[in-house]
Amino acid sequence: MATSKKKGWNKPAYSSGPWDEKAYLKAYPDVAKKIAAGEIGSGKAYYRTQGKDAGQKGFYVTASNSDVNKTSSANSDGNKKPKKKLTNQQKYDAQQRALDKALGGYEDSIGGLVRFYQTAYENYAKKAGLKKMKAGLAGIQKQIDTEKKRLTSSIDAVAGNSNISAATITGQTGRIQELQGNRINNLIDEHNAEAEAYNAAVDEVMQKIGLKAQSVSSRVDLAGAKISTYQDKLGRAGDRVNAEISAINAKADAERWQKEFELEIFKAETSRYSAIKPSSSGSSSGSSSAPGSYNLQSKTVKIMTGVDTLGQPVYSEQSALFDPRTGETTYDFPRVSESGLLDKLREAKDSGYTLEQAKSEVGNAVTDTNKSASFVVDQYWGLLPEPAAPTPITDALKGAGSWIKNFFSNLGK
Numbered sequence: 001m002a003t004s005k006k007k008g009w010n011k012p013a014y015s016s017g018p019w020d021e022k023a024y025l026k027a028y029p030d031v032a033k034k035i036a037a038g039e040i041g042s043g044k045a046y047y048r049t050q051g052k053d054a055g056q057k058g059f060y061v062t063a064s065n066s067d068v069n070k071t072s073s074a075n076s077d078g079n080k081k082p083k084k085k086l087t088n089q090q091k092y093d094a095q096q097r098a099l100d101k102a103l104g105g106y107e108d109s110i111g112g113l114v115r116f117y118q119t120a121y122e123n124y125a126k127k128a129g130l131k132k133m134k135a136g137l138a139g140i141q142k143q144i145d146t147e148k149k150r151l152t153s154s155i156d157a158v159a160g161n162s163n164i165s166a167a168t169i170t171g172q173t174g175r176i177q178e179l180q181g182n183r184i185n186n187l188i189d190e191h192n193a194e195a196e197a198y199n200a201a202v203d204e205v206m207q208k209i210g211l212k213a214q215s216v217s218s219r220v221d222l223a224g225a226k227i228s229t230y231q232d233k234l235g236r237a238g239d240r241v242n243a244e245i246s247a248i249n250a251k252a253d254a255e256r257w258q259k260e261f262e263l264e265i266f267k268a269e270t271s272r273y274s275a276i277k278p279s280s281s282g283s284s285s286g287s288s289s290a291p292g293s294y295n296l297q298s299k300t301v302k303i304m305t306g307v308d309t310l311g312q313p314v315y316s317e318q319s320a321l322f323d324p325r326t327g328e329t330t331y332d333f334p335r336v337s338e339s340g341l342l343d344k345l346r347e348a349k350d351s352g353y354t355l356e357q358a359k360s361e362v363g364n365a366v367t368d369t370n371k372s373a374s375f376v377v378d379q380y381w382g383l384l385p386e387p388a389a390p391t392p393i394t395d396a397l398k399g400a401g402s403w404i405k406n407f408f409s410n411l412g413k
Contacts, residue, residue: 023059106224303371348361
């Protein structure tokens with residue numbers, strides 16, 4: 001990597017590392033003057049918008065030359081480690097940091113624009129003499145107020161003189177009003193002329209500021225565009241994370257559903273074989289009158305498997321073994337609680353199971369109400385609510401740009 005040496009910093013052939021504002025302004029003092037005059041916000045902003053196209057060099061803080069040489073040597077030996085692939089969550093976090101950085105840059109751009117307008121107005125107003133013109137207008141207005149007070153006091157003095165006649169009073173007050181009125185009117189005309197000149201000067205100053213502000217405003221627009229870009233990228237990264245989480249949850253739910261039904265089947269089979277196992281004192285086929293022995297009795301269980309076209313129940317018969325000693329019946333099929341099955345069906349539907357998948361999972365199980373579990377699935381599946389759509393991560397960012405809108409709405413007030 002080609003570098004040029006300078007005390008305290010290295011300038012690579014391409015932009016890498018933090019921006020070195022101090023070194024850049026030292027190399028280009030004319031840019032520093034523009035910042036002092038309020039024409040631009042920073043050297044980095046000027047370089048990106050104008051300086052780079054004009055052939056100026058960017059200044060970035062990098063590692064020392066020895067570190068660069070070490071890195072180059074390691075790469076030349078072919079020992080460079082492969083870049084580790086980021087997970088979706090890491091990509092999302094990286095986009096979040098990029099968005100936060102873009103928001104910070106936008107705030108800096110807005111601050112630079114505000115500082116530019118303040119400084120530029122002060123400079124142009126000083127050159128145009130607006131302060132002096134404003135003081136002149138205030139002086140003329142003060143003269144107008146003084147003459148009006150003098151007119152009022154003169155008229156009051158004549159009117160209050162009891163030694164002269166009414167006709168004399170009328171004549172003298174008329175002459176006073178004429179003379180003082182002319183003087184006041186002349187001052188008003190002078191004030192209006194000065195005010196017109198002052199307003200024209202203000203308009204000229206604002207036009208000059210508007211022309212100079214175009215480059216500063218473009219940086220604000222660029223920063224705003226970056227925010228939109230990073231918000232879109234963050235939204236897409238969030239969608240990928242949500243999709244990955246949904247897939248993991250769906251797989252976990254499917255495995256849990258399968259294990260729970262396998263456990264129910266195992267319990268049913270264990271119970272059945274325990275019931276038909278001979279006792280320690282005799283065979284199950286022996287006489288029930290012999291001590292310690294008994295016979296299991298076969299019985300038939302009616303299982304509801306559906307309804308016909310008239311809505312009447314349809315049954316099938318299944319064999320079972322009755323233990324007269326314990327009063328318990330052992331079935332040749334898994335038995336499940338109907339209320340528990342309904343709870344499992346709700347979870348299965350929320351997890352994305354289809355009707356056929358759910359029926360496949362229950363197999364030949366029978367509920368404690370002697371209904372086929374497959375029939376219960378058919379009976380209640382359509383009545384269960386549809387699963388709610390997952391809430392995307394990006395909902396948390398919808399208000400992220402509200403402060404920007406509020407800023408612009410307040411800016412014009």
